[in-house]
Amino acid sequence: MTTLDPADMDWLAALLMDAGVEEIMPRFRNLGDGDVQQKTSAADLVTEADVNAERMITKALLERFPESIVIGEEAVADNPGLLDGWSRTDRLAFVIDPIDGTFNFASGVAAFGVMLSVVKDGETIAGIIHDPVGQDWIMAEKGGGAILRRLDGRESALRVAEPAGAVNRMIGSASWQLMPEPERSMVARNQGQCLGSVAYRCAAQEYRLVCSGHIHFVLYHKLMPWDHLAGTLLTEEAGGHVRRLDGSRYLPEHLGGGVLAATDPDSWNMVREALWRA
Known part of the structure; x- marks a missing residue:
């Protein structure tokens, strides 16, 4: 079959x-x-x-x-x-x-x-x-x-949240723990620009939050297929926007490049720019 x-x-x-x-x-x-x-x-x-x-x-x-x-x-x-x-x-x-x-x-x-x-x-x-x-x-x-x-x-x-319009009105989850320096410290620091953050140490529950409209984005560095394929599909089917950090589509074959899922393309770009601001 x-x-x-x-x-x-x-x-x-x-x-x-x-x-x-x-x-x-x-x-x-x-x-x-x-x-x-x-x-x-x-x-x-x-x-x-x-x-x-x-x-x-x-x-x-x-x-x-x-x-x-x-x-x-x-x-x-x-x-x-x-x-x-x-x-x-x-x-x-x-x-x-x-x-x-x-x-x-x-x-x-x-x-x-x-x-x-x-x-x-x-x-x-x-x-x-x-x-x-x-x-x-x-x-x-x-x-x-x-x-x-x-x-x-x-x-x-399930439906993602309405776009917040600005990073300081967003709640999100940024998993920076496995990032190399100086990215690790940069992203961890810049997440403070957000209205709020969650860190469940569990992609299953964090994707659930974004798919259900309770938070505005999730960010991950390590891409193992069992951690992200279900959640990214669910996010897209709930109306969200998912890309690797270089802006390319995330596919099952990818094991690197990070992934960012957000409510819409404009919010994706805002988060990507804000979290990597020196």
Whole structure:
């Protein structure tokens, strides 16, 4: 199978919820000493919940879509070669972040999410972010708009905020922690020009805020596909404007160049100029 049918989005949403119910929430605030490991740093963690949820989701995807490719964050951590050329295929590719916001999850903070995107022919065609705590989803298929789906089945359209008109009237999230100097200090300092800022350490929840019209922009330096493909598609389908920091389109193949998502092109340009002002 090389495309999605109307029932597949419902099935994918249910799969993410099942992973939350069976593998994630039973371990939330219930992790043992050996259940949390460092990857690249003390802020880059993996837990038994990440590993088991990804394993469960991957198995179910390959059973339903046996000709597909599955790219999971933890699988790539074990075998980075999985990223070689993965997006340039006409087969469906599913990209999974089993727990986005693992630092929060491991710390007992209820700001994390399960993220899944679907890629075909180098384009993101669908994205879902599931909140296992709130038990709801934000979802989009390319060209179909973005929605919030509640547990009882009610749905409502997502829409980015109205343009604020000036940076000092904007609330946003700028993830500068992984930037090299002097960019790191410059962006961190210049974010003070904004009306307000949020820093959830969780792209799943930060993209939710911008898609729902609660903040005006999100900025990230590190581009791993599981962190951003679902959220950027959702932002665009909610009416927002997404580009890499050089102004080019963000595509699944990109692993660098940063990404900025804002309410509209004018706001994107204002934020890009303000945060990089010397």
